[in-house]
Amino acid sequence: MTTSTVQTSTDSATMTSFDNVIINANLATFSKQYGFDIYSDNQEKSTPYGQLMNAAIGIKDGKIAWVGTHEQIKPHLTHYKNDQIKDVDGNWVTPGLIDCHTHIVYGGNRSNEFEARLQGASYQDIAAQGGGIVSTVSATRAANEEELFAQSEKRLLALIKEGVTSIEIKSGYGLDLESERKMLKVARALGDKHNIHVSTTYLAAHALPPEYKDRADDYIEQVCQWLPILHSEGLVDAVDGFCENIAFTAEQIKRVFEVARSLDLPVKLHSEQLSNIGASALVAEFQGLSSDHLEHLVEDDIKKMAASNTVAVLLPGAFYTLRDTKLPPIEALRKHQVPIAVSTDCNPGTSPLTSLLLAMNMGCTLFYLTTEEVLAGATVHAAQALGLAKKGKIEVGYDADLALWDIARPADLAYQMGLNPIAGIMVQGKWRETV
Ligand SMILES: [Zn+2]
Numbered sequence: 001m002t003t004s005t006v007q008t009s010t011d012s013a014t015m016t017s018f019d020n021v022i023i024n025a026n027l028a029t030f031s032k033q034y035g036f037d038i039y040s041d042n043q044e045k046s047t048p049y050g051q052l053m054n055a056a057i058g059i060k061d062g063k064i065a066w067v068g069t070h071e072q073i074k075p076h077l078t079h080y081k082n083d084q085i086k087d088v089d090g091n092w093v094t095p096g097l098i099d100c101h102t103h104i105v106y107g108g109n110r111s112n113e114f115e116a117r118l119q120g121a122s123y124q125d126i127a128a129q130g131g132g133i134v135s136t137v138s139a140t141r142a143a144n145e146e147e148l149f150a151q152s153e154k155r156l157l158a159l160i161k162e163g164v165t166s167i168e169i170k171s172g173y174g175l176d177l178e179s180e181r182k183m184l185k186v187a188r189a190l191g192d193k194h195n196i197h198v199s200t201t202y203l204a205a206h207a208l209p210p211e212y213k214d215r216a217d218d219y220i221e222q223v224c225q226w227l228p229i230l231h232s233e234g235l236v237d238a239v240d241g242f243c244e245n246i247a248f249t250a251e252q253i254k255r256v257f258e259v260a261r262s263l264d265l266p267v268k269l270h271s272e273q274l275s276n277i278g279a280s281a282l283v284a285e286f287q288g289l290s291s292d293h294l295e296h297l298v299e300d301d302i303k304k305m306a307a308s309n310t311v312a313v314l315l316p317g318a319f320y321t322l323r324d325t326k327l328p329p330i331e332a333l334r335k336h337q338v339p340i341a342v343s344t345d346c347n348p349g350t351s352p353l354t355s356l357l358l359a360m361n362m363g364c365t366l367f368y369l370t371t372e373e374v375l376a377g378a379t380v381h382a383a384q385a386l387g388l389a390k391k392g393k394i395e396v397g398y399d400a401d402l403a404l405w406d407i408a409r410p411a412d413l414a415y416q417m418g419l420n421p422i423a424g425i426m427v428q429g430k431w432r433e434t435v
Pocket of ligand 1: 101102103270347
């Protein structure tokens with residue numbers, strides 16, 4: 001490991017110009033400037049986590065304005081009032097965590113099915129009784145905006161309490177224009193109320209609604225028609241689909257992606273969770289932001305993802321819940337230097353998980369990812385998966401979205417299960433009053 005030094009200005013005018021400062025900190029920057037290079041062939045040359053010890057951060061106008069050593073800022077501290085200085089006493093600061101694949105907005109829940117399955121009911125029994133995704137669609141359609149907001153807010157707060165400052169939220173349980181709109185509006189409103197960044201994703205191509213039984217192409221036609229409407233209302237940041245034997249074909253998803261492209265919207269896809277029917281190849285063809293799940297991904301498609309700069313989003317919570325045994329091709333992803341992100345996939349059926357820290361732990365234990373990979377997967381690579389150019393790193397010019405942790409080493413975040421060591425959360429340069 002080498003210690004990186006980055007030239008930053010330390011003149012008095014700069015050092016006294018910040019709105020607030022964080023001192024006495026150890027930083028996991030995930031910035032190449034500080035030696036973060038998870039794909040380096042020569043690990044001796046890279047600095048794990050891009051870490052900086054005994055460091056300090058200057059924040060101005062919601063941005064990271066300066067990063068340097070504690071010694072550099074020390075002579076200037078008399079310029080600042082006490083409430084502008086956060087002495088973190090040797091604790092660790094990371095970028096605010098980013099959960100880049102969630103379905104947290106939904107009505108009802110499916111604990112009754114969880115219970116029934118454990119008493120011996122099969123998926124077919126449950127489906128015959130109107131269970132499965134159809135029951136979530138019914139409950140989501142039936143809930144009004146306020147009810148949907150109240151139910152989803154609890155899940156969001158659980159994530160925020162673990163240092164999540166940016167989150168992706170998908171539609172996909174409405175499956176008609178009004179209900180998809182309602183979900184996306186709730187997603188936006190959650191971000192506004194709680195002052196965190198929400199990236200919304202249009203996922204009407206998630207499942208076939210009952211009223212379109214045996215008419216998947218007709219439904220896809222509707223999905224294509226609704227997209228420009230919801231986009232014109234400012235509700236859509238990206239477009240997603242479920243490309244599987246049990247959902248939609250690559251040809252059907254391609255029709256939706258072509259509409260997305262005509263609107264300049266980025267795409268992503270639920271890919272290769274249960275089978276390989278060409279999903280990741282399709283995402284790569286459209287230079288998609290991410291391809292997600294990937295248990296059945298093959299090396300040819302990994303090469304295509306590498307060429308299109310598409311992030312591999314791994315979802316160990318779904319793998320765990322489904323008791324899956326087929327691992328995503330981690331070694332091949334590493335070999336081709338495809339950035340790996342890790343997310344909760346919070347959803348009522350296959351991943352009722354509202355802990356990104358636990359998802360990180362599962363990424364290590366179930367998928368054999370390193371602790372550096374899962375932390376990068378919830379910061380810098382998750383930002384890339386959402387197309388967020390100024391989030392996910394501690395670096396000058398980046399948004400001052402930060403999480404402060406009462407830990408001795410970054411690996412503690414992935415190692416512990418059920419202990420939340422959060423000690424402070426900053427969003428756009430302001431500390432949250434309650435964590
Ligand atoms: Zn999902």
